[in-house]
Amino acid sequence: MNLPRIAVDAMGGDEGVRVMISGAALARRQHDRFKFLLVGDQARIERALDAHPNMREASEILHCEDVVGGDEKPTQALRRAKSTSMGLAINAVKRGDAGAAVSAGNTGALMAMSKLALRTMPGIDRPALAALMPTLGENDVVVLDLGANTECDARNLVQFAIMGAAYARIVTGRDLPRVRLLNIGTEETKGTDQLQLAAQNLRQATGLSLRFEGYVEADKINRGDVDVVVTDGFSGNIALKAIEGAARFVTDLLKDAFRSSTRSKIGFLISRPATELLRHHLDPNNHNGAVFLGLNGVIVKSHGSANAAGVANAVAVAARLLEEDLTDRIAAGLGHLGEDRLRERGGKA
Template sequence: MIRISLDVMGGDFGPEVVIPGAAIAQERHPEVTFILYGIESECRPILDKYPKLKERSVFHDCEIAVGMDEKPSQALRRGRYVSSMWRAIEAVKADEADVAVSAGNTGALMAMAKFCLRTMANVERPAIAGIWPTSRGESIVLDIGATIGADAQQLLDFALMGGAMARALFELKRPTVGLLNVGVEEVKGLEEVKEAARLLRDADLDTIRYAGFVEGDDIGKGTVDVVVTEGFTGNIALKAAEGTARQIAELLRGALSRTWMSRLGYLLAKSAFNVLREKMDPRKVNGGVFLGLNGIVIKSHGGTDAEGFAAAVDVGYNMVRNNLTEKIEKDLKIYHSKHPVAPAGTDVA
């Protein structure tokens, strides 16, 4: 039995997407039960349309919904303890739910999750990990927006957490990890990245295999299982990839409808184009995982549809089923027991 709490009011469309998405996810995972948090007057009419979901869920009325444009500090002041977002996260803290899923405001969700759940021991900053479609299948990229700027030790912690997620999601014994850089040569890049590379080489970990620096085009190639960077660069890479995918789709659509010959060519190759569409569909890989917290929180795209939200629920389900939190805690504990970090200001000989 896996218990999933949902911020029903989160996202651009709130209950109109979240509730149907939960119904789709429940068809895939009949053993799941849902705890729904939302404004009752807006949620009940939609929930009544899904009797199977209603029977297998508990609904809690909340006072407010966090706006998509609210600043994290404003959302915390206004929504702590009373918003659907906060209460969905709080259910994880209270061990009433195993994972929380929200399509709401990313900054507010991270602020509330960090404030409510706190970071794990030895983790200074959490990260958001995204599942990235590649030529070889899928890989994990982190951080894609939680931490702007990161020092070498934080990048190493991201590598450990990303490796644990790869083992949980892809069932890999020792996933490969690369540091995103402006070149693969060891002399290139920021000092923090070069120092993180040294730490990873010296660590000689049994849980991950450090594969060196990777460049931007290596993400799509699937050169490594886990790509590590800080949140500013990672978020730009994510948005650039999403924009490029949409641009290619639009250009392809225009080219295929230009003449009767191109339309005929599309009909002849329709099955191949359907495979391409499936591969490029962002809904299939929806769901960023907040790593480094004492509990699992999944961030869905705010503008997703019901199928996409169900995909985010799938990610949360898999993270719980494969004991993500326990894997991260174990990996961090093993590394930091062997490589204790000196307190700030300490002069280490």
């Protein structure tokens, strides 16, 4: 299958062109079907390509020197959408010059530009930021929203559940992904009115390609017992940062422990295979590539500090979502939702 090319915002991220091009090159070595539209300063991109000859025949460069700043407000970035590398990468998807776009730049600006250029799919009120998190089970867990929408009503949460389930069917292979709402307890009486209303709507909906299993608490997200965790962007972002912080805490604690004495150092050598496995499992680069679900196009957000392997993973996520027709899967799920009945119950917060 010939995939549409992927637009890469080569100027985004903490290290910009070098890492973005290295990551795209690594992705192409792993999947030689990938083709790219590299958006950014042509001279810098050309220099980076000198180290990756495998990219030459697979890439076209769209010159652009303007960059969205990491601390730039989305409203400011929107005014320069037609002149920045991020904006041009997104517009390439809108025009059909690329099938997907990958950027490691400012998340708020990326969401604002993507929503303005691509618009939300019919039946979706707001796009959501979804990402994969590691678990103790066989598959990663899809968590959304991770910060695109700080306040959500029941209708939004149900739509997120459908979008997250469509994504989970691609990455887990499950026909009926297990979906739960993030809550402060698992009892039916826990949570806000909108959260309880979303649960009620999901329990009563028929024909959805998911299995709604009620609520999940934050400490159970990574146990492997759920495929999709749905929440508002405020709570989701806090949960994400807490999990990432806990992972760094554990790895730093192990490092300090193994350096504490000669006996500990010997113990490290003995246990090194296990600690390396742990490090690999917790490395965010191995799970890099958050997706804006609900747009008329595929936009993938790479972590700003991602290394080449992380960028390659984000590119692979974009390619897989194109290959598996994510937007068509979401549209099919919405077709079974019964929008009129949901609107009647859900309303707006």
